[in-house]
Amino acid sequence: MPSQVKIPRKVEVVTHCFADFFKGFEKVGAVQRIFGDKTEQVLRTLRVEFAGIRGYMGVSETDGHIIIGAHYLENGDIVDLYLDIIHELVHVKQFMEGKQLFDMDYSYVERPTEVEAYKVAVEEARRLGLDDERICQYLKTEWINDSELNRLAKALGVKYVPVREKKKERRRMAS
Numbered sequence: 001m002p003s004q005v006k007i008p009r010k011v012e013v014v015t016h017c018f019a020d021f022f023k024g025f026e027k028v029g030a031v032q033r034i035f036g037d038k039t040e041q042v043l044r045t046l047r048v049e050f051a052g053i054r055g056y057m058g059v060s061e062t063d064g065h066i067i068i069g070a071h072y073l074e075n076g077d078i079v080d081l082y083l084d085i086i087h088e089l090v091h092v093k094q095f096m097e098g099k100q101l102f103d104m105d106y107s108y109v110e111r112p113t114e115v116e117a118y119k120v121a122v123e124e125a126r127r128l129g130l131d132d133e134r135i136c137q138y139l140k141t142e143w144i145n146d147s148e149l150n151r152l153a154k155a156l157g158v159k160y161v162p163v164r165e166k167k168k169e170r171r172r173m174a175s
């Protein structure tokens with residue numbers, strides 16, 4: 001590398017207080033069931049990073065903060081966004097418990113941490129009145145094919161309804 005070039009090796013990842021941006025989640029029953037009586041405390045200390053990349057949502061495997069693509073936040077379906085945040089909060093809890101979020105011994109649709117996170121999101125989707133077709137649409141991502149969607153739906157007790165093209169751009173990062 002040329003001698004005049006300097007590259008910083010340690011930079012600050014800018015994060016914000018989750019509760020400053022995302023309001024009312026501490027009153028959602030599904031969230032209270034995730035964190036129990038620590039709900040308010042966890043949401044007050046949880047950090048969120050807004051990323052200017054074409055990604056969706058994920059949880060940092062370094063410190064467990066939530067990462068959200070600003071483009072997805074602006075353009076994603078609002079119900080999908082809500083369910084994705086619930087899904088990611090389950091990963092936040094899993095991280096706090098020391099669980100391995102990216103266990104590559106499993107495929108995405110069979111990974112226990114993913115199935116658990118989707119279970120909570122689907123339960124909330126049902127409470128909101130989403131039907132099986134809409135839930136399958138929610139579950140469909142560009143990185144799972146139809147047979148994987150079928151397996152995921154089955155694991156979650158959702159009737160598999162083939163998904164045509166998605167109407168809106170959405171989805172999370174690899175988590």
Ligand SMILES: [Zn+2]
Nearest residue numbers: 087114117175
């Ligand atoms: Zn996930």
